[in-house]
Structures are given as C-alpha cells and as structure tokens.
Amino acid sequence: MRPLDRALTGALAHWLPRQRWFAGKDRPIGEVTISSDTELPVAAGDVPGGPHDAPGAHGARDAHRAHDAYGAHGGEGGPVPSSVRHVVVDVRQGADVDRYQLLVGRRDELPERLRPGEIGEDPEGGHLYDAVHDPGLTRVLLDGIAAETRAGALRFHRAPGVEIETGLTAVPGSAEQSNTSLVFGESYMCKLFRRLSPGVNPDLEVNLALTRAGCEHVAGVRGWIEMEPDGGGEPITLALMSEYLRTATDGWQLAITSVRDWLAHPGPDGHGRYPGGGPGSGGFPDPTGRSAAGLGRHGEVIWENGRAAAPEEHEQPAELDAGGAGGDFAAEAERLGAATAAVHRDLAVAFGVTTAPAAQVRELARGMHRQLDEVSAAVPELAPHAGPIGRAFDELAARAADIPLQRVHGDYHLGQVMRSETGWVLLDFEGEPARSPEERRAMAHPLRDVAGMLRSFEYAARFLPAGDASLSPEAARGLELRARAWADRNREAFCRGYAEAGGADPAANAVLIRALELDKAVYEIRYEARNRPSWLPVPLRSLEHITAGAG
Numbered sequence: 001m002r003p004l005d006r007a008l009t010g011a012l013a014h015w016l017p018r019q020r021w022f023a024g025k026d027r028p029i030g031e032v033t034i035s036s037d038t039e040l041p042v043a044a045g046d047v048p049g050g051p052h053d054a055p056g057a058h059g060a061r062d063a064h065r066a067h068d069a070y071g072a073h074g075g076e077g078g079p080v081p082s083s084v085r086h087v088v089v090d091v092r093q094g095a096d097v098d099r100y101q102l103l104v105g106r107r108d109e110l111p112e113r114l115r116p117g118e119i120g121e122d123p124e125g126g127h128l129y130d131a132v133h134d135p136g137l138t139r140v141l142l143d144g145i146a147a148e149t150r151a152g153a154l155r156f157h158r159a160p161g162v163e164i165e166t167g168l169t170a171v172p173g174s175a176e177q178s179n180t181s182l183v184f185g186e187s188y189m190c191k192l193f194r195r196l197s198p199g200v201n202p203d204l205e206v207n208l209a210l211t212r213a214g215c216e217h218v219a220g221v222r223g224w225i226e227m228e229p230d231g232g233g234e235p236i237t238l239a240l241m242s243e244y245l246r247t248a249t250d251g252w253q254l255a256i257t258s259v260r261d262w263l264a265h266p267g268p269d270g271h272g273r274y275p276g277g278g279p280g281s282g283g284f285p286d287p288t289g290r291s292a293a294g295l296g297r298h299g300e301v302i303w304e305n306g307r308a309a310a311p312e313e314h315e316q317p318a319e320l321d322a323g324g325a326g327g328d329f330a331a332e333a334e335r336l337g338a339a340t341a342a343v344h345r346d347l348a349v350a351f352g353v354t355t356a357p358a359a360q361v362r363e364l365a366r367g368m369h370r371q372l373d374e375v376s377a378a379v380p381e382l383a384p385h386a387g388p389i390g391r392a393f394d395e396l397a398a399r400a401a402d403i404p405l406q407r408v409h410g411d412y413h414l415g416q417v418m419r420s421e422t423g424w425v426l427l428d429f430e431g432e433p434a435r436s437p438e439e440r441r442a443m444a445h446p447l448r449d450v451a452g453m454l455r456s457f458e459y460a461a462r463f464l465p466a467g468d469a470s471l472s473p474e475a476a477r478g479l480e481l482r483a484r485a486w487a488d489r490n491r492e493a494f495c496r497g498y499a500e501a502g503g504a505d506p507a508a509n510a511v512l513i514r515a516l517e518l519d520k521a522v523y524e525i526r527y528e529a530r531n532r533p534s535w536l537p538v539p540l541r542s543l544e545h546i547t548a549g550a551g
C-alpha cells in the first residue's frame, strides 16, 4: 500500500465516526481498506475557487500529473488541486463490512473554509480533506453528468432529453441528512450516496419512474452517476442529480415553526414561556418575548379548564386545542396526506401491486418482533416499552388477513417532503438507511408510509422541549400535553387527507397502522442510538405516550 493510502485509511478510522452520515457510530472500526480509487480531472473553467482561478496555478492543466495536480501555488490557502480522488472504502466493524464513498482533495495548505473537512495529513506534506466542500473540485460531478463522462469504473449519465447548465458553483446542502447533497447554483441538487449498496439505488429507480410518469409530486431527475462493480453485475448508484426546488420549504421546518407558535401561544392567564431549543441545544429564549398560556415560567401546567391544573395523564383539556395558535399546520398536513395518496397511486401503476397472504403478514409481525428484540438488547431505554410493543405485533399476527403490497417511499417523514408554490413534493425514495438493499426495495402496505409520517408528527411535536434538561418534571409534563395536542391534530388531518384522496383509510386499519407505527418507532430508537444519541429522548417520550395504558 502507498504511504499516502496508508495515511488516508488510518486517518479515516478516526474521521468517519465524526461524520453525520456515518452509520456505525455505535461500534468501533476494525479496519478501513480502499476498494476503488479513481482520479477525476477537473477541467478548466470559471467556478470561483477552481483550479484556474488561483493566481499562478501553473501546471494545473495537466490533470494526470499527480504532483502538478496538487502542486501549483497561489490562491487562498495555497495551491488549488486540478483533480479530485473518488475513493470507495470498505469499513469493517465486527463481522459487518460497509462501503462508503468519498471525494478526497489534497492541498499543501488548507484554507480556513476547508479546515472543518480535514481528514488527515499526507506523509509527504500537505492535507487530505473532504472535497465536497470545495466548489473548485465538485464541479467535476456536474461537468461529468453534462458530458456523460466515463472515468475508470465510473459512469456519468444525463437524464434523457435534458440539457445541463455547467459552470455553476456547488454548495453543500445544510439539511439534517444521511447523505451529502450539493446544490449547483439554483438549478440542481446532486446527492452523493455516502453508504453504498449493490445495484441501483431505489431513490434513482423510483424517481426516474415517477419522473417518466409525469408525477407532479417529485423533483425531476436530471442525471446520475454509477460505478461498474469489479467482476461485473448491476452498476452501483453513486449519485442522483435532480431539479433543485429553489423556492420550496422543508416540511420539517414548516412543522417546527408551527409547533413553536403553538408552544408560545398565549392562554387565559397570560403566563408561561417557550423553553426549549431541541436536543443538545440547552434551550433558547422565547422568540416572541411573551408568555405561553397554560404553562408557568418553567413550562409547568398552571391552568386548565379555567382552574389550577392537575390533569390526569391522558386528559386533553379544551384549552389545549392546537388549532388555536397562529401557524397552524393542519391544512398543510391534510394536503400532504392527499399528495401522499397521489404518489402511492402512481407507484402502484409504475411498479404494480401484489397481494400478501395472511401467512406473510404473520411473517411481517415476526420480523417486527425480531427487530424489537435486537434493539431492546442494544438500547436499554427501549426495554420498558417492549411488552406493549410486542403485544401490538402479536395482535397484527392474530388478526392477519390478505393485504395489498406495492412500492412505497419506505422512510417517510417531514424531512422527506417539501412544500413548493404548487404543492407538496416527496423526496428521497431510498428507504431506511439501516435496512438491507432487499428490504429497501421490498413491496409494502402503503400505510407503512402513513405510519412513518405519523411518527414524524410525534417527533416534530416533541423536538423543541426534548433537549431542555433544565425543565422540572411538571414543566416537562405540561409541554408534553401541548406536544400531544399538536401531534393529534396533525395526525388526524394527514390521515383525513390521505383517505379522502383515495388512500387506504388508516382508521379502518387500526391494528395494522399501530403495528407499523410501533415498528417504525423501534427502528428510530436504533437509528438515534447509532446516529444522534442526543435525540434519543424524542422517540422515547413519544413511546411513553403511545404505550401508556396498553398494559
């Protein structure tokens, strides 16, 4: 192995667990090996910070000369590379080996803006860094798609009939996400799938099919990148480039804004404050400067039904009507339900529908139990809820009947939808990142997506207070009552919109949807433990509510 590669793999063992998209934060890394390494030459161009933008960038035109590629002088932080390495690494953690892709740049000196992406040092001098933050280098992706380039095993594709505008600067997306997205100008969003799976990525497969079907609820596909595997077989999808929804707003942000309004909503006594700021934030002051009604200075319940409060745990006081606050989300939730039903209809046409016999439903319930056992063993906080959750799965098995199956979104939540000026757009048909490729592409009952979105309403409602460790138990209980009111209102509106637009009625499938929702909650517990441990209280609080009284 070259000293440079040894340095890179050694540094990655420390760097990878600190990345948001790295899925194995709960286990130590045994070994990192490079499975593919392709140098991508960056063509001359006008992108700010690009190789030819640096004063004195002599030698940069010959992209194949490794030293010159990194060795020209001048510009902010020294020489600007004229090529970037596309590296695929295998990461061994115990018996598991996961494959990740990286764009690795090398500079003699790292400018300030690239320092957060530093991976490690080159033994011959200089720094290796995550090149997704370097617009001078990431343009190679856009240029490659525009020109349908081939480089080593990499294949760049343009969507049929699409012209690509080049010369756009890429900025990494700022959203909370499992992959890395680059926004080119205001035109394209290119998502680099960080953890690679064999074969076509369902996000590409489904988005292409829905784009071809003229579905108005997806971002149109503009291109993609894939890699031919060693020894042949189906190409591995590396990236998907879609139309950038410039004016659209993330569903999660819209929902959180609504929740914030609701928590700050004044009530009859004029008391209270809005205390929370989300997991790990330590809280922040009431942005409205006024008091939240129903809640005391520390968020505790101080009024209910016009008197001092001491509600039963499951009581829903009349004042806790989440429709009363400004920024009510229910009309949007209903529209989102209708858009979801429309996409399910298009998916059914594009990929077909099959019937799962009752025996398969019982197998589904067994799979839910298996996941519950695994996650309960790994995350002790789940154990107290395992009994009621398991009983919901048993009930699904006991009442099993034939159900229809089709392709679905598979990991549906508020961060996967955007509200554009024309309506809701669904994103990211990749399925749950922790599932196997076969599971991600498997057909499922469409209510699985409905259950996913119901979980997301539970998350949005609790996200702000969940991170505030300074709340007294009573204050936390007061905020929990408010969270429930918001979640219930939006859950109901979403389900109504879904059923009225022709989707299966969740109310008529109560056993199935409860099992699906609890199964998703168990998945979330594992997801948070592995990826964002500070978020664990969010699904746990919701589980406390959902499983309370279930025996």
Ligand SMILES: Nc1ncnc2c1ncn2[C@@H]1O[C@H](COP(=O)(O)OP(=O)(O)O)[C@@H](O)[C@H]1O
Binding pocket: 173, 175, 176, 177, 178, 179, 180, 181, 189, 191, 219, 242, 243, 244, 245, 246, 248, 250, 415, 416, 417, 418, 427, 428, 430
């Ligand atoms: N086509 C697009 N236009 C604008 N923003 C987008 C687009 N696709 C995704 N986003 C934004 O990026 C975020 C992450 O995208 P997503 O596809 O869910 O990535 P990941 O698989 O990494 O979670 C979304 O929540 C949304 O805010």
Ligand SMILES: O=P(O)(O)O[C@H]1O[C@H](CO)[C@@H](O[C@H]2O[C@H](CO)[C@@H](O)[C@H](O)[C@H]2O)[C@H](O)[C@H]1O
Binding pocket: 176, 177, 178, 179, 252, 411, 412, 413, 414, 415, 416, 428, 430, 431, 432, 433, 434, 452, 455, 456, 457, 459, 460, 524, 527
């Ligand atoms: O968007 P991804 O495909 O990467 O999905 C994974 O990450 C999600 C978080 O980014 C995670 O979603 C969970 O957190 C959301 C809030 O951030 C919440 O709205 C969802 O309901 C909750 O499941 C998702 O589970 C995971 O697969």
